[in-house]
Amino acid sequence: MEKKWQERENELRAALATAETEAALEGIRLRYFGRKGELPRLLASLSALPPEHRREKGREINSFKEWAEGAIAERRAALAPVPPRGPSLDVSLPGRPVSEGSIHPISRMSRRIVEVFRRLGFALADGPEVETEFYNFDALNTPPDHPARNEQDTFFLKDSPLIPATPSRNGGRLLLRSQTSPVQIRVMEKQRPPIRIVAPGRCYRRDEIDATHSIAFFQVEGLVVDEDLSVRDLKGTLELVFRELLGRETRFRFRPHYFPFTEPSFEIDGFRPGRSKTGKEWLELCGCGMVHPKVLSGTGIDPDRYSGFAFGFGIERLLMIVEEIPDLRLFTENDLRFLRNQSSPV
Numbered sequence: 001m002e003k004k005w006q007e008r009e010n011e012l013r014a015a016l017a018t019a020e021t022e023a024a025l026e027g028i029r030l031r032y033f034g035r036k037g038e039l040p041r042l043l044a045s046l047s048a049l050p051p052e053h054r055r056e057k058g059r060e061i062n063s064f065k066e067w068a069e070g071a072i073a074e075r076r077a078a079l080a081p082v083p084p085r086g087p088s089l090d091v092s093l094p095g096r097p098v099s100e101g102s103i104h105p106i107s108r109m110s111r112r113i114v115e116v117f118r119r120l121g122f123a124l125a126d127g128p129e130v131e132t133e134f135y136n137f138d139a140l141n142t143p144p145d146h147p148a149r150n151e152q153d154t155f156f157l158k159d160s161p162l163i164p165a166t167p168s169r170n171g172g173r174l175l176l177r178s179q180t181s182p183v184q185i186r187v188m189e190k191q192r193p194p195i196r197i198v199a200p201g202r203c204y205r206r207d208e209i210d211a212t213h214s215i216a217f218f219q220v221e222g223l224v225v226d227e228d229l230s231v232r233d234l235k236g237t238l239e240l241v242f243r244e245l246l247g248r249e250t251r252f253r254f255r256p257h258y259f260p261f262t263e264p265s266f267e268i269d270g271f272r273p274g275r276s277k278t279g280k281e282w283l284e285l286c287g288c289g290m291v292h293p294k295v296l297s298g299t300g301i302d303p304d305r306y307s308g309f310a311f312g313f314g315i316e317r318l319l320m321i322v323e324e325i326p327d328l329r330l331f332t333e334n335d336l337r338f339l340r341n342q343s344s345p346v
Helices: 004-019 022-033 038-048 052-079 106-120 181-190 231-246 293-300 315-323 336-340
Strands: 130-131 174-176 195-204 214-225 249-258 261-269 283-291 307-314
Touching: 004 022, 004 052, 022 038, 022 052, 038 052, 106 195, 106 214, 106 231, 106 315, 181 195, 181 214, 181 293, 181 307, 214 315, 231 249, 231 261, 231 283, 231 307, 231 315, 249 283, 283 293, 283 315, 307 315
Parallel strands: none
Antiparallel strands: 130 174, 195 214, 214 307, 249 261, 261 283, 283 307
16 A cells, blocks of 8 residues: 555656557556456455555446456457458449339329320319219119129229219219219319310229229219310311320211110221231220200200210220230239330339
């Protein structure tokens, strides 16, 4: 106990400063903490002191011990070999490519269709995907016994407070719309002629999923209501649109058909010379017709003054024809190889 604690600390600092190897540092540790080192010797000498001095000297020894252990550990860390550094950043190397998103083929075709109709003066219209029987069937002159109103063909839903119903205009069961035709009714209720709208959107039907059918699909429908419209206007409009979409060499034929909301009604087939496998293939493109007088009068439009024509076709079907895609399921399987091949960058 003959040395002052400051002297011991200075001696240890000097010894640590000159220790350049692990062996030298271990020698210093043994000198102070070994079995015969200075600190064990000091602790053993406490028994020779008077009781009233043991506690104070014990605190001094422990304080020095803690400081010495920390100083030796700090010097050991300083002597530890520095791990080799990795290669430095080469700023001249090209950066990692960042993959870009793209527009889905269906969205791309939908935009293209809408753009063609915009050039003809059509406005874009939209409506809810959850509809009532009134808008999806009744207002479109669909009789109660029509097969489409069967639960085997249409997705019916439970009543919901999200769509308030009134007995006169919005009655019946809720359902997922089976066509975008309800948009035509909603527009005619709110807008007086002349009307010229196109309505793309998702529809739902209970179909077996295969290469040409799905329970959810995209459809675009159009409506024109004005004075003195005839089948001539319908035919000219659709032939112009499909020639823009399929090619100016496309030929057409109109086949009589039946739809409850149009009279007369037609199916349009298209033939693309040089594009078919047999040279004689006609492809079904569109359903259309002159708006039924009951549909017009049901929305408050005078059928004696105004007439109209309506049409509808599947966006996926048209895209499959244009891009020669063999399977409808490719649009929903999220195969990046297919999407990158079909989609354009955002």
